[in-house]
Amino acid sequence: MKEDNKKAIAPMVEDSWMPFRGRSFQNRVAYGMCLIAAICTLGLFILNSSTLDLSTLTSGSPKPVYGPQKMTPEEVREHLAVIDKGLHEYLNRSKPFTKFGLPVVGWDETRKQAIRRSTNSSSGVNPKTRIMLITSSHPKKCDNKQGDQMLLKSIKNKLDYCRIHGIELYYNMDKIDDEMLGWWVKTFLTHMLMKEHPEIDWFWWMDSDAIFTDMTFELPLHKYENYNMVMHGWDDAVYEKRSWLGLNAGVFLIRNCQWSMDLLHAWAPMSPKGKIRDDVGKFLSKALPDRGKGEADDQSGLVYLMITDRERWGSKVYLESSYYFQGYWKVLTEKFEDMMAKYKPGIYGDDRWPFVTHFCGCEFCCGAINPEYTVDRCLTQMERAVNFADNQVLERYGFIHKSLKSAEVESREAAKNRTAKASVAAKSKKAV
Incomplete structure (x- = not known):
């Protein structure tokens, strides 16, 4: 990482422009978590990035609402419309995206028929919500000698949670496609599993470095009845600041429905590795003020879709910040003993007992660790998180x-x- 970017990132973590809601500590550290999570996801991107314009993120000056220059809502709409037109024209001129096959149509009715056949439900609705958790890891041996062990512990943690809550699990270790490596494999796997499992109601993507640390806490699905996708994030950061750090795509919940099929078909064409991914990255950087240079990434692509067509995409995405749908490990793991002394699992999901702890930045398998941390610290704290969660399983058996x-x-x-x-x-x- 370039020295100028190291200096630029530090004040962003401490910045207070984000309006706090609910538990002030949780929102403060959660934004820091989201920032670092996104930075780790885009490690290669940051290496090539230019200095970020932080004029709207410093707390000592008046803060415009939209981006680095004061732009009215109408000016923002016109600005994004020009970019969006250019991006669509570019993608239409490029090689057609065929990885998913032809766009899926009539999927909601197809699902109803499939559920009727599998459950004898006259309404075509599952009597109990069915969830499938998806995660993935590198097919090759980890560069870090302890990385494979950490992956094993990570998948064991997810197996335990899924077994306790009756959730299905799909674990991928295959090299799916040369053009959809890295961040983008999640779109391919999710689309593939949706088509093959119409009986599943929700698919839950989880990065391999995200750990369940509350084995009892359950997703409050009733909150998401009117939404089709859930991620950790903030509406004002995404829609007002147009920040690629306004949400984190390392953990998300997506409903099995026509809307989701359409979203994946709109999202994934940005992904083919090489010229397309590089060129799309330029459009994303123009649209998102705090994004530097670099190839297109899944998180920025999703934010882009949400801000350019909020009615179609953003209106169906729930940005969760009331509990740790995913929490930043650096502000949580040192406090586990204190949590065990004061609180109990299954109640909060927040800083008192985090639902999910995300070890973004550690990259314990590929070895490309964020320079802010050491390998030993990452491995030690992940071991603590895994055992913190494992205690909740072992206690059922008296250990x-x-x-x-x-x-x-x-x-x-x-x-x-x-x-x-x-x-x-x-x-x-x-x-x-």
């Missing part, structure tokens, strides 16, 4: 880890006795 840093377990009774003895010894030492 617990001796410490969050250790794979060794003991009975809960032995742990209580050991804690009691340690407490007595501490009091005696204090008395002396």
Whole structure:
């Protein structure tokens, strides 16, 4: 990463332009999480980026509503319309996107018929909401010698959560397509599974470096009845600031419906690796004020679709910030012991007991770690997060880890006795 970008990113983390809602600490650290998460997703992009224009993100000057220059809503619409016209003309001139095949039509009716056949439901609606979690990892051996072990622990964590909550799991280790490597594989896998599993109601994408840290907490699906996609983020950051950091696409929930099929067909044409991805990146950088130079990424592409056609796409995307749909590991993992002493899982999902902890920036498999961290710190904290979650599983069987840093377990009774003895010894030492 260039030195000028390192200096530019630091004030962004501390910036206070984001209006806080609800639990102030949660929103403050969640924005920092979203920032770093997006930076880790675009590691290669940042390496080639130019200095970001931070004129709207500094807290010491008046803040315009739309981007680095004061633009009225009408000027913004005209600005985006010109960019969008250019992008569509470019994609139409390029090689047609055929990875998904022809656009799917009549999908909602197809799903109803499939559900009727599989459940004998006259309404074509599942009696119980069916969810499939999708995750993926590199097919080759990890560059980091401990990376493969971390991937194993990550998938074990997801298996445990899915087993407890009756969720299906699809784990990909295959090289799907040369042109859709990296960030974009999620669009291909999601589209593929939607078509093959019309009986599934929701598909839940989760990066391999995201860990469930509340094994009891359940998705509040009732909140999303009128929406087709859910991600961690903020409406004002996306629609007013047009920020590519306004949401994080590393974890998302998407409904199996016609709208989602249409979204994937609009989103994925930006993805083919090479000239198309490079050129589309230029359009995205023009549309999103805080995006530097670099090839098109999935997150910026999604933000772009939402701001250029909010009625069609944005109106059906729920940006969740009331709990940690995904939380930034750096502000959470050191507090696990305090959480265990004060709170219980299954209730909050926020900074008191985070639902999902995302180890963005660590890149424990490919080795391209964010220079802000060390490999040892990433591995140590991920081990703690995995064991923090595993305790919630083991306790059902009468066991617990001796410490969050250790794979060794003991009975809960032995742990209580050991804690009691340690407490007595501490009091005696204090008395002396």
